[in-house]
Structure formats: structure tokens, C-alpha cells
Amino acid sequence: MLKFMERVGDDCLYFLEQAGRMGIFLFNCLLGILRPPYKLGPTIRQLHFIGARSIFVILFTGAFTGMVLALQGYYALRKVGSEGFLGSAVGLSLIRELGPVLTALMVVGRAGSAICAEIGIMRNSEQIDALECMAIDPHKYLMAPKFIAGILSLPLLTFIFDVIGIFGGYVVGVGLFGVNEGAYFQGMYSSVDWPDIHMGIVKSLAFGLLIIWIAAAKGYFLHFERSGGFGAEGVSRTTTNAVVLSSVTILVWNYLITAILL
Amino acid sequence: MVEDNRKAIIELIDLEKSFKQQKVLDGVNLTIREGTTMVIVGASGQGKSVLLKHMLGLLKPDRGRVLVFGRDLSTIGGKELKEVRQEYGVLFQNVALFDSMTVYDNVALPLRERTKSSEAEIRSRVEEKLALMDLQGTEDKFPAQLSGGMKKRVGLARALMLNPKIVFFDEPTTGLDVSRSNEIYRLFYKTQAQLKYTAVIVSHDVPKIFKLADYVALVAGGKVQECLTPEDFQLSQNPAIKAFVKETMGPIYSSEEEEMGFYETDQR
Ligand SMILES: Nc1ncnc2c1ncn2[C@@H]1O[C@H](COP(=O)(O)OP(=O)(O)O)[C@@H](O)[C@H]1O
Ligand SMILES: [Mg+2]
Numbered sequence: 001m002l003k004f005m006e007r008v009g010d011d012c013l014y015f016l017e018q019a020g021r022m023g024i025f026l027f028n029c030l031l032g033i034l035r036p037p038y039k040l041g042p043t044i045r046q047l048h049f050i051g052a053r054s055i056f057v058i059l060f061t062g063a064f065t066g067m068v069l070a071l072q073g074y075y076a077l078r079k080v081g082s083e084g085f086l087g088s089a090v091g092l093s094l095i096r097e098l099g100p101v102l103t104a105l106m107v108v109g110r111a112g113s114a115i116c117a118e119i120g121i122m123r124n125s126e127q128i129d130a131l132e133c134m135a136i137d138p139h140k141y142l143m144a145p146k147f148i149a150g151i152l153s154l155p156l157l158t159f160i161f162d163v164i165g166i167f168g169g170y171v172v173g174v175g176l177f178g179v180n181e182g183a184y185f186q187g188m189y190s191s192v193d194w195p196d197i198h199m200g201i202v203k204s205l206a207f208g209l210l211i212i213w214i215a216a217a218k219g220y221f222l223h224f225e226r227s228g229g230f231g232a233e234g235v236s237r238t239t240t241n242a243v244v245l246s247s248v249t250i251l252v253w254n255y256l257i258t259a260i261l262l
Numbered sequence: 263m264v265e266d267n268r269k270a271i272i273e274l275i276d277l278e279k280s281f282k283q284q285k286v287l288d289g290v291n292l293t294i295r296e297g298t299t300m301v302i303v304g305a306s307g308q309g310k311s312v313l314l315k316h317m318l319g320l321l322k323p324d325r326g327r328v329l330v331f332g333r334d335l336s337t338i339g340g341k342e343l344k345e346v347r348q349e350y351g352v353l354f355q356n357v358a359l360f361d362s363m364t365v366y367d368n369v370a371l372p373l374r375e376r377t378k379s380s381e382a383e384i385r386s387r388v389e390e391k392l393a394l395m396d397l398q399g400t401e402d403k404f405p406a407q408l409s410g411g412m413k414k415r416v417g418l419a420r421a422l423m424l425n426p427k428i429v430f431f432d433e434p435t436t437g438l439d440v441s442r443s444n445e446i447y448r449l450f451y452k453t454q455a456q457l458k459y460t461a462v463i464v465s466h467d468v469p470k471i472f473k474l475a476d477y478v479a480l481v482a483g484g485k486v487q488e489c490l491t492p493e494d495f496q497l498s499q500n501p502a503i504k505a506f507v508k509e510t511m512g513p514i515y516s517s518e519e520e521e522m523g524f525y526e527t528d529q530r
Contacts, residue, residue: 122360130358133318134420135347136375 014226021224022217025139029147029216032140042145050111050146050212051153055160057106062161065098066090066168073169074177083177087184088191090169095192095200099162101254104154104207108246112215115146116242119219120235128220138220147212154208155201162200199261206257207250214249218242268295270329271428271460272317274486277326279312286312288484290326294428294477299454299461300489301471303506304481310464311355313481314432317462318352319343330428348376351426351459355433357417359405365392365416366401372423391419395449411442415449422453429454431463443467447474468510472496480506 073089119142122128131138166188173179218238222229225238270293277290286309294300304310315321316328319335328335330346338346359368369391373384392398395415405413414434421429434450435443447467451474454461465471472478472492479489480503487502488495496507 118362125361126354126356126358127360129315129318129320130352130354130360132320133347133350133352134372134376135344135350136371137344141375 018221018224021221022213025217025220026213028137028139029143029213032137032144033147035140039145042141043148046145046149047153049114050107050149051156054107054110054153054157057110058103058157058161059164061102061106062099062164063168065102065161066094066165066170067172069093069098069165070169070172070177074173074179083173083179084183085187086169086173086179087186087188090173091166091188091192092196094162094165094169095196097254097258099158099165100154100200100203100207101250103158103161103204104211104250105247107150107154107157107208108211108215108243108250111150112211112246113239113243115212115215116219116239117235119216120222120229120238121219123220123222124229124231124235143212143216143220146216147209150208150212151205152208154204154211158200158204195261199257202261203254203257206253210249210253211246214246215242218245266295266298268297270294271296271331272462273327273329274313274316275327275329277313277316277328278324279309279316279321280324285484287316287323290481290484290486292479292486292489294460294462296460297458298476299463299474301475301478301492302462302464302481302486303466303468303471303478303510305506308481309484310481311432314430314462314464318350318430319347348424349427351421351424351429353414353417353421353429353431353434355436355464357405357413359413359416359420361405364402364404365397365408368405368416369419369423372420376424387423391423394453395419396445411438411445414438414446418446418449418453422457422459425457426459428460428462431461431465433464433466435465435467447471450474469496482506 069090070086073086074083077083077085077089119128122142128138128142131141170181170184174181174184218241222234222238225234225241227237227241228234229238272292272294274290274292277287278285279287290313292300292313302310302313312321316323316335317330319328322336331349333342333346335343335346359365360371363371366388369388370384373379373387379387389398389401392401395418397412397415397419400408400412400416405416408416418434431450435446438446447470450461450463453459463471463474469492472495475492477489478492478495480487480495480500482502488498488500490498490503495503496511498504498507
């Protein structure tokens, strides 16, 4: 029993410590973004890696998501005889929920894992210590470009996801099932309002920050990992943890943001 | 201790550090003076690297103080720590080159991040440093493509890039063959004569390293046993130092005592 209490106490302490570290880390990274000098090169490289290189995956997942939405939507709406609402159903679900969430999950898998592993290996091989000893702030030098790129990329990728998803829905709904083309777009146009788009943008901005924050901090604090952040296995375990944690956090935040903004 | 009125640049005062249950440093006192070469010796696992990391501000002591230029590293803020580190050059035990950057970018990094030099200036200064280290033609290689000795030289080039006041070397020659390690020491000697930096070297190359040292400090049992000139060190009556000197400088072959030692450890 005492052992158990001790365990719980330890867990709480560790959790609090970790939360504090991550908070300070985020603060320092944001300071790093704001402080001059500003360097464009590294940020563009990160934009390329986090953003541009994700476009293909986003096109693919976006198209199929839109298609399956139209498929499901068509059969559901036909039962009540309102196929005309297909456009607004597809548009609203993509813009408000699926676009931001699925884009974020894809970026976690592609870029979040890579960032965590990269930073973790740098921590393990003392490259981050070396940076600090050279009086180069890792928050500014390593993290700031990633944060900027993440926060800029996510809304853009989400936009691409939404557009291609709506087009996918169009192909299935209008092309395959013969829903009236005018009704598809007109329905969408009249039901999607500024607050819906606003919600999508807020979500994708928040997810961009969350993804980079969790991935980078997990790698950066690899040596504090309780499961042991040593060697190749430590990096791989921590990367897996980071991906799981980011995915769960995204879904939780998705709910919270929806609840707040609705 | 011998009188030396050169200015103290690093002072460690009653430094204590534990990792979990293990007490690695247990009251370390050491003074490093401006312009001198301090050699830190001691068996593996005695805490030499840990000691160095305290001077670098990478580890915080449980108790005691680390004063660099009179500033206490464990109480100053990030900005001041950065100022102190601008005077540092560090060659890590594992070199810690940035492994996804080329040799050129590694050596250029301090210039790019800490100065406002143009790319042309950077190129000429990097090439000059690489030439000094005998590394022409490796600019576009990645650290993984270099031999151990070359990596150390790249690390040295990077550490010396901004003319540091204090340079730390953690086992700069461990794992190198004799001629390679002689080369590193030659480079060290040459660059120190040129740049006049204070040097802190952790090394196992006893007695060779004594030729370069102004002071030698032995780390054993969580303490700096004594800090002496190389001559005094070899004659010291301190039992730990006597044992160390005998172990590292005594005859290796055909000594009865040595052989007994071997058998004893074999049987365990
Ligand atoms: N980060 C750390 N966590 C736990 N123990 C450590 C850590 N760093 C060093 N140690 C321990 O401290 C002791 C001294 O290590 P070190 O300073 O690397 O020895 P050396 O004198 O060979 O450089 C070793 O027993 C090592 O296991
Ligand atoms: Mg060591």
C-alpha cells in the first residue's frame, strides 16, 4: 500500500516536472522566434520538409476522405430524400472537423516523428550540449524554424485537404450518383459560414503548434525520459510515445476547441 | 602549493554532485589560472567528464560553486551563461560534431550564428582553419565519413573558430594511434602558442601530456587529490597520486608487483 502511494506520488511529481519543463521550453522557443536576427534559410528548409513534402499525402488522404463522405452521405441522405444537402454535409464535415484533424494526424506521422527522432539523436550524441557550449541557443537555432514552419504549414495543408476533399465528394456525389451539380455547390455555399472557416483555421493553427511542441520537446528532453532515453532504442521508444501523445492531444484539443467555439 | 599570481579564471569550490545514489564528486576544489594549461588525470569513471561539464555549465552542482571569470555558473541566468560561453571552445569526448552537416558547415557554424560575417569572409576563415588542421579536401564530407583522428581535428577547428579564451579538451587523443595523438598535441601546442588560450585537458596520455602541462590534477575518490606542477606531481607523497604515478609510469613488463596485480584481477 505504501509502495503504491509512493508510486503515485512519483508519477505525479514526474508529470508535474515534465509539464513545467515543456512549458518553459515552449516559452523559450517562442522567444527564439521573436528575437532577432531572423534567418530565412532554415525556416524555408523546414517549410519544405514539414509543408511541401506533406502535400502528396494530404492530396491523397483528402481526396479519399471527401469521396467516402459523399458515399456515406449519399446513402444516409437518400433515405430521407434530401440528396440535395450532400454538398453542405461534405463541406461542413471537412472544413470543421475532418480537414484539420486528419491533416494534423498525417503531419504527426510524417514530420512529428521525424522531428522527435532528429532532436532526440542530437541530444543523445551531445550535439545539443555542443550547441549550448558554443553559446548558440538551441531554442532559437534548432526549434524556432520548426515552430514557424509548423504553424504556417498546417493551415495551408488543411486548406488543400478541404479543397481536394470537396472535389472528391463532387466526383462521387455528382459524377457517380448523379446528384445535381448546382445543388452540391449551392448547398455548400449557403451552409458554410465564416465561423466554420474560422474554426477550421483556429484548429489547424493550434494543431501546428501542438505537433511541433510535443515532438521537439520529447526529443529535447530525451535524457529525462523515465523509460530510459538511451541509445537507438530510447530514441525509437520516445518517438513512438511522441506520436501517440500528439495524436491523442490533437483529438482532445479538437473536442475542446469545438466546444469553446460552438 | 606553488605561488602563482596569474589571475584565477575558473574556480571550483567544494563541488558536490550525485547521480541518484552514486556520489561522483564529493568536495572538489580546483583553481585554473589564466594562460595556463591544466591537465586533469584519473582512472576512467572517476568523474573527469562530470567535472568538465560543471565548468561548461551543462550540469548543476548539488552543492558548492563554479566560478568562471568570477561569476557563479549555477546562479547566473541564461543570458550571462551565454556570455561566459562565448569565451569557450570545447572538444567533447565523443567530439559531438553535427552529424547531418558537412565538415565545412560544422566549422562555419560558430561564424554564421555568432558573427555577422559575410559568406566570403566565412569561407576564407574556415578554409584557413581547415588548412591549419591539415583537413583540406574534406569540406564536403560528413562526420560519419571521417576517421577518428580527423573528427577530432574537425572538432578542434570548430572549437577554435572564434578565438576562445578557454578551451576544454575531454580526452582529445583517446582511441587514436600514437602518431595521430602526437599530431593532436602538436596542433594543440601550435594553436595555444598562437591564440594564447587557457586550456583544460582531460587526458590519459601520462607521462607524455606532462610536457604540455603547467599543472596536473588527479581526480580520485570524488575529489581533486592535489593540483601540482608536473615535476612535483611525480614526486608527491600523496598516496593516491603515488599509486597513480606508479600505475601509469612504472615499468609495465617484468615487474613482480605488476604481475601479481594481473593475477589478482584475473581470478575475480
Ligand atoms: N548523466 C549521468 N547520469 C548518471 N550517471 C552518470 C552520468 N554521467 C556520468 N555518470 C556517472 O558518473 C561517473 C563518472 O563519469 P565520467 O565523468 O564520465 O567519468 P570519466 O572520469 O571517465 O570521464 C560514472 O560512474 C558514470 O557512470
Ligand atoms: Mg570521460
